Amino acid sequence: MDLAAIIFDVDGTLADTERDGHRPAFNAAFAEVGLGWQWDESLYGNLLAVTGGKERIRHYAAIHDPGFLLDPDSEARIACLHAAKTRHFLALLESGDIPLRPGVARLIAECRDQGLRLAIATTTTPENVSTLLRVNLGPAAENWFDVIGAGDLVPAKKPAPDIYHWVLQRLALPASSCLAIEDSGNGLAASLGAALPTLITTTAYTADQDFNGALAVLPDLAATGLGDLHRLHASAYGQHKQQ
Ligand code: XBP
Ligand code: MG
Numbered sequence: 001m002d003l004a005a006i007i008f009d010v011d012g013t014l015a016d017t018e019r020d021g022h023r024p025a026f027n028a029a030f031a032e033v034g035l036g037w038q039w040d041e042s043l044y045g046n047l048l049a050v051t052g053g054k055e056r057i058r059h060y061a062a063i064h065d066p067g068f069l070l071d072p073d074s075e076a077r078i079a080c081l082h083a084a085k086t087r088h089f090l091a092l093l094e095s096g097d098i099p100l101r102p103g104v105a106r107l108i109a110e111c112r113d114q115g116l117r118l119a120i121a122t123t124t125t126p127e128n129v130s131t132l133l134r135v136n137l138g139p140a141a142e143n144w145f146d147v148i149g150a151g152d153l154v155p156a157k158k159p160a161p162d163i164y165h166w167v168l169q170r171l172a173l174p175a176s177s178c179l180a181i182e183d184s185g186n187g188l189a190a191s192l193g194a195a196l197p198t199l200i201t202t203t204a205y206t207a208d209q210d211f212n213g214a215l216a217v218l219p220d221l222a223a224t225g226l227g228d229l230h231r232l233h234a235s236a237y238g239q240h241k242q243q
Helices: 018-032 039-048 053-064 066-070 074-094 104-113 124-137 162-171 187-192 225-237
Strands: 005-008 116-119 147-149 178-182 198-201 216-218
Touching: 005 162, 005 187, 018 039, 018 053, 018 074, 018 104, 039 053, 053 066, 066 178, 074 124, 104 116, 104 124, 104 225, 116 162, 116 198, 124 147, 147 162, 162 178, 162 187, 178 225, 198 225
Parallel strands: 005 116, 005 178, 116 147, 178 198, 198 216
Antiparallel strands: none
């Protein structure tokens, strides 16, 4: 089966967004409403076990501030907090302080040059994806991706495979002709759950996670070219490919 499309995760894969992007944005949202919550780097690393910003707030409250969830308006408050967090995160993106990870822009260009289709499967809010792409790759970049699956589009977030099934359906491709690139154990569980051969690029938050079943685990894409992706993909099906 030839490789026809690359499906990129966003947070931790296209850009290292969690520690210096999403986390301070959450804290800014909490401070804005006078909520005495503060997520330091270590605590946030633990909270990343739960994907989805709203889900992460709810998870934190359940453990550290159960009274918050007893409020009949707690769901509305979580939605407001998350909207404020997204506003702060978008401002950080617009500032240019969150670049793409090493090798990402070059690999995207190589894929486009060689006619490989591109897609995105992420848990994060759609506006975060379009802003990250526009700020780092220009206003046309979003159109380079045939399918962008993000946020609350699907009932279950990673590690459930739903978002990958959603993307594959719209690509109208079998998983066997695609390769996913992820950064976390939750992401790998989701992509493998959709039978996608998967390459991992770790971050400081995910380097110690279990990546059993991945084709390869790399520190980033700085030394990875399209030929490497073809070889990795072929290796998933016991083939050897010289590109
Ligand atoms: C990782 C996530 C996201 C972000 C926060 O996404 O779990 O929820 O941490 O983004 P990915 P939102 O699948 O790209 O690794 O607050 O917008 O949910
Ligand atoms: Mg990720």
